[in-house]
Amino acid sequence: MGTDALSQNLVKAAGSSWWKGSSSIVPQLPDFTGGISFRNTFLGTAVTQRTDHASVDGHDAVELSGPRADVYIAANSPYRVLRVHLKNGVVIDGISAADLRYSNFDKGFGIVAPTDVIDFSNLSTLTPIYTVLSVDTSGCGSPCVVSASLKNIGGMRPAKGPSTITFTMTDAATGHVLGSCQAQVRPDVGYNSTTGVSCTIGGVSGAPNAAIVTATADNPGQA
Known part of the structure; x- marks a missing residue:
């Protein structure tokens, strides 16, 4: 995941839940786990010295031994x-300074796949993630009602709670915050659907000419 707002929203939506993504991100270690690659990398002509009666875990x-590794x-x-x-100084499959021990042959890992899994390739399996399409200040008079699509x-x-949209009015010249308000998104809408929220910015009577109103979404993520 990246550091952009969308990626961070996806991470927040997942929370501490199990999730799955593309299998391409799984580390590939052919020289350590593939028979032919292992033999070509560490054995055969790669061996320059043999020592009998060594001991590994009893x-x-x-x-x-060879220039790349000591293999037991x-x-x-x-x-x-x-x-x-x-x-x-040797790097194999992107790994360096490794001391790997192999054991528990012909045994299963005993891992059971979780059933409640978030699938990032299917965003409809996530909690609501609202993004702001547009902000409307045409209703900002007295009172100053602002809305967002x-x-x-x-x-x-199900999420921890409803998503919240925060509207902030800022003086474009000074950067001073003139006022703000919040609105919760209720009820939720389905994947790729649109909705709207509005609230009233207190202490403001009409939007000043140099004012900018922005809206940001806070999506609480997985319960």
Whole structure:
């Protein structure tokens, strides 16, 4: 996710929930996990020295050393990889200074996929994420009523609370805040739908010529 407002709104909408994204962001470690790549990178002609009767976590092992790493293979059948210790300055699959130990062969991780998952590729699975399309100050007289048109780029998943729109009137010349008001978005609308809110800025009678009114949305995110 980026640092722009939309990305941050998406992160806030997810909260501490489980979420899924593109599989392309999953680290790829072929030289450590793929049989052929592992052999080409660390074994065969890559080995320059062999030491028998090494020990890894109490297991008898053979140490096969080369310019990239020290690799420890179990001395007994089925001769599994027990440890890979990269040499200083070596980078493999984007990893450096690694000391990896392999264990729990032929065992499942026991991980159960969560059922309540946010899918960023389908924004309709998120909580409401309102963005401001436009601000209307034509009703700013006495009293000064301002309104905004909104669009929900999220969904209808329950949130911590209603989204809040804050209107702020600022003197364009001095930057001084002349007044503000807030309005909650009720009821929520579905994905890609539009709605509107309005409120009254107190202490203001008509919008000064040099005044600017902005509206910002606060979307509380996942409950």
